[in-house]
Amino acid sequence: MASEVVGKAPGRLSILGALTFAVASLPLYAVDVAMLIYLPPHLSGHLGVPLSVVGGAWATVRLLDIFVDPVLGVVMDATRSRFGRYRPWMVAGVPILMAATWMLFFAKPGVGGLYLVGWLLALYLGRSILHLAHPAWAATLAKSYNERSRLYGIMAAVGVASALMVLSLPVINAALHGPDSRNIELMGWFVIGLAPVMVGLAVWRTGERISPSTHAGGPNLTDYLRLLTKPDLVRLYLSHIALTLGPGWMTALYIFFTRDYKGLSASQASILLLVYTVAGLFGAPMTAHLATKIGKHRTLMAATTAYALGLGTIMITPYGSVWGAVPTMLWCGFMALGFELSIRSMLADVADEVRLEQGRERLSLIYALNTLSVKIAAALAIGITFPLLDRLGYVAKAGAKNTPEAISALGLVFVSGPIFFVLVGGACVLGWKMTAERHAKVREELDRLDVLAGLGEPDVEPHVGLAAPNR
Numbered sequence: 005m006a007s008e009v010v011g012k013a014p015g016r017l018s019i020l021g022a023l024t025f026a027v028a029s030l031p032l033y034a035v036d037v038a039m040l041i042y043l044p045p046h047l048s049g050h051l052g053v054p055l056s057v058v059g060g061a062w063a064t065v066r067l068l069d070i071f072v073d074p075v076l077g078v079v080m081d082a083t084r085s086r087f088g089r090y091r092p093w094m095v096a097g098v099p100i101l102m103a104a105t106w107m108l109f110f111a112k113p114g115v116g117g118l119y120l121v122g123w124l125l126a127l128y129l130g131r132s133i134l135h136l137a138h139p140a141w142a143a144t145l146a147k148s149y150n151e152r153s154r155l156y157g158i159m160a161a162v163g164v165a166s167a168l169m170v171l172s173l174p175v176i177n178a179a180l181h182g183p184d185s186r187n188i189e190l191m192g193w194f195v196i197g198l199a200p201v202m203v204g205l206a207v208w209r210t211g212e213r214i215s216p217s218t219h220a221g222g223p224n225l226t227d228y229l230r231l232l233t234k235p236d237l238v239r240l241y242l243s244h245i246a247l248t249l250g251p252g253w254m255t256a257l258y259i260f261f262t263r264d265y266k267g268l269s270a271s272q273a274s275i276l277l278l279v280y281t282v283a284g285l286f287g288a289p290m291t292a293h294l295a296t297k298i299g300k301h302r303t304l305m306a307a308t309t310a311y312a313l314g315l316g317t318i319m320i321t322p323y324g325s326v327w328g329a330v331p332t333m334l335w336c337g338f339m340a341l342g343f344e345l346s347i348r349s350m351l352a353d354v355a356d357e358v359r360l361e362q363g364r365e366r367l368s369l370i371y372a373l374n375t376l377s378v379k380i381a382a383a384l385a386i387g388i389t390f391p392l393l394d395r396l397g398y399v400a401k402a403g404a405k406n407t408p409e410a411i412s413a414l415g416l417v418f419v420s421g422p423i424f425f426v427l428v429g430g431a432c433v434l435g436w437k438m439t440a441e442r443h444a445k446v447r448e449e450l451d452r453l454d455v456l457a458g459l460g461e462p463d464v465e466p467h468v469g470l471a472a473p474n475r
Contacts, residue, residue, distance in 0.1 A: 027202045037167045037170045038109070040256065042259070045400070051111065060117060061117050073373070081364070097203075101134065132379075138159075142348075145212075152349040156292065164281055168278060168285070169194065170191055172274075234354070236354045240350055243347060243430075244429070245378070251343075252385035253385045253388075266324070272326050282337070300349055315332065319415060319419055351370055356450060
């Protein structure tokens with residue numbers, strides 16, 4: 005069976021082909037939602053791990069993990085096999101993700117900081133492999149400026165569907181009168197069951213093309229350093245840090261905020277997250293479409309501004325009212341999917357320019373450096389907010405009696421950080437130059453060089469590369 009990416013200029017993936025590829029996002033988004041929203045409060049609220057220990061463990065893991073993504077990026081870019089460049093890595097990441105999910109999501113009371121650090125490192129390693137390989141692979145399947153918006157939009161929509169399924173689990177658990185402590189276990193089973201099936205399907209059914217190199221020689225440290233100083237990449241990294249830190253800040257405090265500031269139960273808080281997520285199902289394709297009309301950077305700035313304005317209204321919604329918070333969650337959920345979608349697609353466009361300048365594929369490394377920036381931001385989100393609440397006198401343990409001052413501090417911390425950082429993230433792409441016209445010229449030159457290089461590296465067929473590669 006011929007791959008949809010055979011030839012010098014891969015064609016447009018069909019909707020079915022794009023969805024088949026995108027389903028590999030399902031376990032990634034599922035574990036992200038569960039880990040960032042539910043796991044930290046579960047560890048502190050149900051297992052009794054102190055807030056400072058949970059926050060310290062997350063921050064420590066990010067520091068220890070800081071060099072993992074760049075190393076993975078370099079190795080991925082250098083990978084050559086009959087199975088492709090990215091597909092072997094997708095397969096390798098699954099068992100690591102599954103094992104770490106089991107050890108963290110099914111942990112028993114009495115776990116300490118070292119246990120958390122060790123298994124968080126394993127979990128983030130599995131996530132790093134999959135989070136690097138999948139979007140980098142996508143960039144090789146969708147070559148044009150607008151086609152990338154389309155494919156990344158589909159991937160984002162699939163991820164939203166996954167988040168929607170995860171967020172429905174606490175609602176189902178509550179309907180069955182299960183304890184709140186069971187929510188994280190249900191999410192663990194969801195990730196463990198989904199990962200091998202969805203990643204396996206994408207790897208089995210999607211072909212791959214390895215871009216040729218036009219520059220001889222081995223890895224060049226100077227080329228790598230240029231990726232850290234190239235203005236367009238620096239702006240995107242800084243933007244993604246801010247756009248991760250803002251919502252991540254809010255996510256880390258969401259359970260505490262809805263429970264103690266808004267007076268909502270765990271199932272009610274999950275319903276609002278479902279609303280937020282459902283809105284993203286509509287927001288992702290609309291954002292992708294808008295990017296093809298006004299440009300990715302303008303779309304990003306519009307989404308961040310609208311998100312920040314909408315989030316401020318959460319403070320005036322009625323206490324104990326789910327319906328009162330629905331408009332805010334709909335608005336913010338609709339806008340939020342545009343953040344990562346735009347950044348990923350813009351990174352792929354700049355990566356084409358880097359390949360033209362350096363004569364080598366640096367796509368994996370560029371995504372690795374971006375993922376590294378995201379990890380730093382995510383670590384700061386928990387590493388700052390949890391100790392900060394501790395210092396302000398807030399007690400996270402379920403059933404604890406907090407003072408009015410501590411509750412007020414919780415609300416202020418919850419909303420101020422995300423608004424500030426999201427606006428900063430949008431401001432980072434003011435005056436962006438990599439437009440559709442400029443990218444088209446870059447792609448035209450790359451296609452010309454690929455023709456001169458022959459077919460370069462082989463295409464890799466679907467069915468896990470068992471068919472002979474095309475040349």
